[in-house]
Amino acid sequence: MEQISVDEIVQEIRAAYPSKRLALHGGRFRILGLAVSYVIPSAFALVLAAIGWQVWVRFKDIPIYILPAPSDVLSRLWGDLGFFAREGAVTLGEAMAGFVLGAGVALFGATLMAHSRFLERSLLPLAVLVKVTPIVAVAPLLVIWFGFGVMPKIFIAALITFFPSLVNGVTGFRSVNPGALDFLRSLRASRREVFLLLRVPSAMPYLFAAFRVSIPLSVIGAVVGEWFTADRGLGSVIIVAHSNLDMPTLFGAIFTLAFIGIGLTLLVSLIERRVLFWHESSFMGRW
Amino acid sequence: MTLHNGSFRANGEAHLSIAQVSKGFVTPQEELIALQDITLEVGRGEFISILGPSGCGKSTLLRIIGGLLEPTSGSVAVNGRSPREAQADKALGFVFQEPSLLPWRTVVDNICLPLEVNNRHHRDTRYTTEGMLSLVGLGRFRNYYPFQLSGGMQQRVALARALAFDPALLLMDEPFGALDEITRATMRYELLRIWDREKKTVVFVTHSIIEAIILSDRVAVLSSQPGRIKTVVDINLPRPRSEGLERGEAFLDYSNLLHSLLMGGVKNGANFSR
Ligand SMILES: Nc1ncnc2c1ncn2[C@@H]1O[C@H](COP(=O)(O)OP(=O)(O)OP(=O)(O)O)[C@@H](O)[C@H]1O
Numbered sequence: 229m230e231q232i233s234v235d236e237i238v239q240e241i242r243a244a245y246p247s248k249r250l251a252l253h254g255g256r257f258r259i260l261g262l263a264v265s266y267v268i269p270s271a272f273a274l275v276l277a278a279i280g281w282q283v284w285v286r287f288k289d290i291p292i293y294i295l296p297a298p299s300d301v302l303s304r305l306w307g308d309l310g311f312f313a314r315e316g317a318v319t320l321g322e323a324m325a326g327f328v329l330g331a332g333v334a335l336f337g338a339t340l341m342a343h344s345r346f347l348e349r350s351l352l353p354l355a356v357l358v359k360v361t362p363i364v365a366v367a368p369l370l371v372i373w374f375g376f377g378v379m380p381k382i383f384i385a386a387l388i389t390f391f392p393s394l395v396n397g398v399t400g401f402r403s404v405n406p407g408a409l410d411f412l413r414s415l416r417a418s419r420r421e422v423f424l425l426l427r428v429p430s431a432m433p434y435l436f437a438a439f440r441v442s443i444p445l446s447v448i449g450a451v452v453g454e455w456f457t458a459d460r461g462l463g464s465v466i467i468v469a470h471s472n473l474d475m476p477t478l479f480g481a482i483f484t485l486a487f488i489g490i491g492l493t494l495l496v497s498l499i500e501r502r503v504l505f506w507h508e509s510s511f512m513g514r515w
Numbered sequence: 516m517t518l519h520n521g522s523f524r525a526n527g528e529a530h531l532s533i534a535q536v537s538k539g540f541v542t543p544q545e546e547l548i549a550l551q552d553i554t555l556e557v558g559r560g561e562f563i564s565i566l567g568p569s570g571c572g573k574s575t576l577l578r579i580i581g582g583l584l585e586p587t588s589g590s591v592a593v594n595g596r597s598p599r600e601a602q603a604d605k606a607l608g609f610v611f612q613e614p615s616l617l618p619w620r621t622v623v624d625n626i627c628l629p630l631e632v633n634n635r636h637h638r639d640t641r642y643t644t645e646g647m648l649s650l651v652g653l654g655r656f657r658n659y660y661p662f663q664l665s666g667g668m669q670q671r672v673a674l675a676r677a678l679a680f681d682p683a684l685l686l687m688d689e690p691f692g693a694l695d696e697i698t699r700a701t702m703r704y705e706l707l708r709i710w711d712r713e714k715k716t717v718v719f720v721t722h723s724i725i726e727a728i729i730l731s732d733r734v735a736v737l738s739s740q741p742g743r744i745k746t747v748v749d750i751n752l753p754r755p756r757s758e759g760l761e762r763g764e765a766f767l768d769y770s771n772l773l774h775s776l777l778m779g780g781v782k783n784g785a786n787f788s789r
């Protein structure tokens with residue numbers, strides 16, 4: 229090594245891994261660049277679609293109780309922002325509580341199952357049973373059991389969230405680098421240490437893949453729950469507006485849900501970028 | 516140079532002794548005998564290589580020595596204790612073919628990993644890791660992540676990680692196998708330099724004849740299927756060794772000898788003279 233200086237090595241690495249270096253040192257510019265290259269095109273498409281919709285509704289003279297124009301929906305939203313924000317917060321709260329509950333139980337189960345084939349074989353069929361049962365069919369039952377408060381909504385959101393987190397958790401906890409595992413075992417590391425030092429971080433890519441799916445699903449779960457016991461939340465807003473043929477309000481609720489969905493997805497992506505900077509998936513400009 | 520010079524016994528005090536170790540694997544198709552009746556002693560501070568064709572059971576033997584695998588019969592003693600006790604004593608440092616670093620940890624944190632296990636913080640953790648970093652020439656890269664390093668640098672981190680908790684016995688399984696020829700040659704002498712300073716006992720698995728000759732005090736040649744020790748060759752080359760040696764006549768003799776041993780042209784215990 230004597231004949232090559234350290235600086236030469238640095239130069240070499242920088243030349244060999246330009247994008248990887250960017251990922252670490254160019255963080256801020258990267259975010260800005262992504263904003264420009266992703267947000268602008270999608271905003272452009274969105275505005276174009278809204279204009280098309282507006283023109284079509286006005287041109288065809290479609291009655292507002294069938295399909296309101298975007299301008300009607302936006303003015304309804306704008307006129308009662310507090311109302312939609314309040315109801316949206318209720319739904320979001322139920323969804324997040326359900327997600328935390330579902331993912332928490334799933335990760336606990338995955339921890340047990342990753343350590344014991346016996347537990348995996350006995351618990352997995354049960355989990356599959358939960359998964360294949362249509363949630364919509366169970367929802368009325370949950371209302372009977374847990375009343376008309378937030379509990380049935382949280383449970384439905386939790387049930388929907390549960391399975392992806394469980395399966396990916398088990399796979400993730402098991403997908404460890406065999407060399408790293410051998411190294412820890414050669415140090416006589418305890419199961420707990422292997423779990424915390426190796427299995428949990430190794431599972432992160434799998435867990436985030438699950439969360440990307442199950443977080444939007446948890447919102448769906450909360451809305452479905454609200455359909456059955458309509459008093460609060462965007463689901464109940466939709467039911468009430470529907471029976472009144474109040475399409476602007478119904479679409480306002482849908483827009484709010486879409487907004488919540490986008491926000492949550494972006495949030496997961498941002499956290500994922502932070503946590504998984506070391507993973508292959510972060511090396512490309514994926515948003 | 517005679518083959519029967521080579522000995523299965525250690526020249527000094529035995530640090531590692533392998534006694535009649537056999538290992539069979541039961542697969543759905545057949546019962547495979549990976550290792551048969553391996554007996555070998557390794558002296559304290561000795562550098563021994565295990566040389567053999569692919570699939571002859573080198574990794575299996577190393578994993579048995581390191582307590583990662585139980586032999587079907589026979590026994591292994593490290594310092595007179597079982598491999599599992601040696602693990603608990605933190606007496607074993609493993610380096611694998613792949614660096615096997617934790618990609619979410621920086622270079623320093625990877626080297627610190629063994630010090631965190633069992634909460635056995637050394638008195639001078641920082642000092643040790645700093646020492647290791649400069650020993651493997653990576654002081655400048657302490658806060659880099661593995662994906663920002665070249666393969667050879669990653670392997671040096673793995674070496675530093677194995678040395679960080681000061682194990683007396685280093686077990687290396689083709690540590691340079693994934694590297695290109697140039698890096699490999701550099702790493703060879705880097706390892707020799709480190710071994711000179713640290714005075715560890717090293718068991719080095721390889722299928723490179725050059726590597727085996729340049730590094731070792733002795734080379735155990737394994738035959739395959741079943742894996743047995745064909746012979747043990749003493750490498751009587753002066754130390755410290757340098758690259759010039761690779762072009763010397765003595766080196767070529769050893770090279771030819773090991774080559775024909777590997778190719779199966781030499782019967783067990785046959786005489787060799789030059
Ligand atoms: N877990 C296992 N189950 C069944 N057979 C195994 C297992 N591990 C190793 N073997 C067999 O044991 C033999 C020796 O394998 P080993 O990995 O020790 O070879 P090796 O000498 O290290 O080869 P290489 O140089 O290619 O790394 C091989 O025939 C392999 O198929």
Ligand SMILES: [Mg+2]
Nearest residue numbers: 573574575688
């Ligand atoms: Mg091997």
